[in-house]
Amino acid sequence: MPExxxxxxxxxxxxxxxxxxxxxxxxxxxxxxxxxxxxxxxARVEGRRIVSLARRAKYLLARLDSGETLVxxxxxxxxxxxxxxxxxxxPTPCGEGLGVGGIQDRRGSPxxxxxxxxxxxxxxxxxxxxxxxxDATHDHVVLHLEGGASVTYNDARRFxxxxxxxxxxxxxxxxxxxxxxxxxxxxxxxDYLAFMAAGRRxxxxxFLMDQRIVAGLGNIYVCEALHxxxxxxxxxxxxxxxxxxxxxxxxxxxxxxxxxxxEAAIAAGGSTLRDYRHADxxxxxxxxxxxxxxxxxxxxxxxxxxxxxxxxxxxxxSTFHCPVCQR
DNA sequence: CATGCCCCCTGCACGC
DNA sequence: TGCGTGCAGGGGGCAT
Numbered sequence: 001m002p003e004x005x006x007x008x009x010x011x012x013x014x015x016x017x018x019x020x021x022x023x024x025x026x027x028x029x030x031x032x033x034x035x036x037x038x039x040x041x042x043a044r045v046e047g048r049r050i051v052s053l054a055r056r057a058k059y060l061l062a063r064l065d066s067g068e069t070l071v072x073x074x075x076x077x078x079x080x081x082x083x084x085x086x087x088x089x090x091p092t093p094c095g096e097g098l099g100v101g102g103i104q105d106r107r108g109s110p111x112x113x114x115x116x117x118x119x120x121x122x123x124x125x126x127x128x129x130x131x132x133x134x135d136a137t138h139d140h141v142v143l144h145l146e147g148g149a150s151v152t153y154n155d156a157r158r159f160x161x162x163x164x165x166x167x168x169x170x171x172x173x174x175x176x177x178x179x180x181x182x183x184x185x186x187x188x189x190x191d192y193l194a195f196m197a198a199g200r201r202x203x204x205x206x207f208l209m210d211q212r213i214v215a216g217l218g219n220i221y222v223c224e225a226l227h228x229x230x231x232x233x234x235x236x237x238x239x240x241x242x243x244x245x246x247x248x249x250x251x252x253x254x255x256x257x258x259x260x261x262x263e264a265a266i267a268a269g270g271s272t273l274r275d276y277r278h279a280d281x282x283x284x285x286x287x288x289x290x291x292x293x294x295x296x297x298x299x300x301x302x303x304x305x306x307x308x309x310x311x312x313x314x315x316x317x318s319t320f321h322c323p324v325c326q327r
Numbered sequence: 328c329a330t331g332c333c334c335c336c337t338g339c340a341c342g343c
Numbered sequence: 344t345g346c347g348t349g350c351a352g353g354g355g356g357c358a359t
Contacts, residue, residue, distance in 0.1 A: 003352060034335070034355090058353080076352055077337080138337085157336045159353060202330065211354080218352055315331065318350085 002074050004058060004183065004216030005265035005286070010080060011055045017082055017149055018062060022049045027142035033155060034075060037141070038164040044068060045143075045164070057179050057215035061170075068164050071175070075159025085148030179215040183258050188214060190240075190247035190255055197240035197251075205314050207237035214258070220293045221261055223320045227292040227302075229257035232326045233312075233319045264289065292320040300325060 002010065026042040038044065048064040055061065062070040072078075141153040141162065153160070165173055180196075181187030196213050207213060208222045217225070226233050231250055240251040268286035287294070291301045296311035300322035307324025 006352075034353095073353080075336095075354085155336095156338065157351090159336070200329085206330080209353095220352060316333080317353095 003218035003221050005262055007058045007060060007074065008055055008266050009269050011053055011060055014080055014151065015053045017151060018050045018053050020050065022146040023143050024146045025144040027144065029140050033140060033158045034161040037162055045070065056176065057211060068166050069170055071163040071165055073161050075155060075157060077157045078153065078155040078160035081152045081154060083150035178212045180211060180213040181215065183214050183216055183262055188255060188258065190251035193240045193251045193254060194242045194247045197237045200237040202237050203233060203314065204231055204235050204237050205233035205319055219317050223293045224261045224291060225254065225258040227321060227326060228261060229253040230325055230327065233314065233321050292322060295320060
């Protein structure tokens with residue numbers, strides 16, 4: 001998925017469109033994503049006002065005035081696109097102005113191509129990094145808002161999902177009850193990591209990928225944070241545990257490294273990988289700032305380090321690290 | 328309880 | 344050009 005920075009970028013892009021808006025119609029184009037879509041989905045959302053759009057870990061939470069929350073997870077390839085109200089009934093492209101996304105509104109064409117295959121006249125803007133022209137084949141859910149704007153959920157692999165959960169049940173829901181701390185919140189600190197790491201036999205990579213420990217980190221940013229903090233992904237997580245009742249230097253280094261890389265990625269509008277490539281080949285920003293991820297065989301980017309970045313497999317996922325400066 | 332592995336699904340890059 | 348292979352940001356579920 002999009003990891004935390006990408007989800008936060010989407011949230012910031014969608015918030016001005018969704019927050020306060022009323023859903024006139026929910027268009028559901030298939031029965032399921034990763035899981036079945038909610039029972040009576042359209043009936044429970046149509047006519048409701050979206051009170052706020054929040055994020056928890058990699059989940060987007062659209063609070064409805066009905067007392068339910070629409071929970072949305074982007075999986076690996078989920079994305080949102082926004083149809084502008086002014087474009088809804090117009091046959092001509094009118095893409096300017098609605099800066100919803102992290103990438104296209106900075107670098108993409110100022111006049112996105114109309115999509116011949118999408119609905120609503122095909123005039124859409126990126127809510128995240130959206131291929132110019134779009135791919136309506138994987139448009140699974142469309143929120144038609146009062147006033148004419150629309151928000152479309154597109155997800156080729158369908159690893160994403162949507163849930164409708166009564167607010168009162170949200171905290172206790174299995175999907176949220178066991179989530180760890182937000183990495184950008186005060187909950188993440190060296191003492192917390194030390195406490196959670198005590199007695200763990202998993203390696204650091206698995207430990208940091210575990211959403212029950214820190215919620216929102218994924219494969220890319222774990223690799224990046226470990227590189228920034230000079231820690232090997234293969235080291236036992238227990239190395240973070242207290243020594244002489246004090247947090248270790250490793251835990252002290254890891255916390256700011258995690259924060260810094262996430263904040264930089266959010267500031268850059270979220271990274272993109274190939275699934276988010278523009279049709280014209282323009283790419284997002286932050287991936288160009290990866291210091292290890294995707295750099296197998298290249299010289300380590302740490303100043304003065306002579307190491308070569310290695311790619312290994314942990315738990316079936318690629319890990320990138322420098323064996324020289326990450327110990 | 329913790330850990331490791333497989334799987335869901337589609338698209339794309341690569342090598343032959 | 345076409346086909347097979349491997350790989351991709353996540354995370355639920357299962358066996359151990």
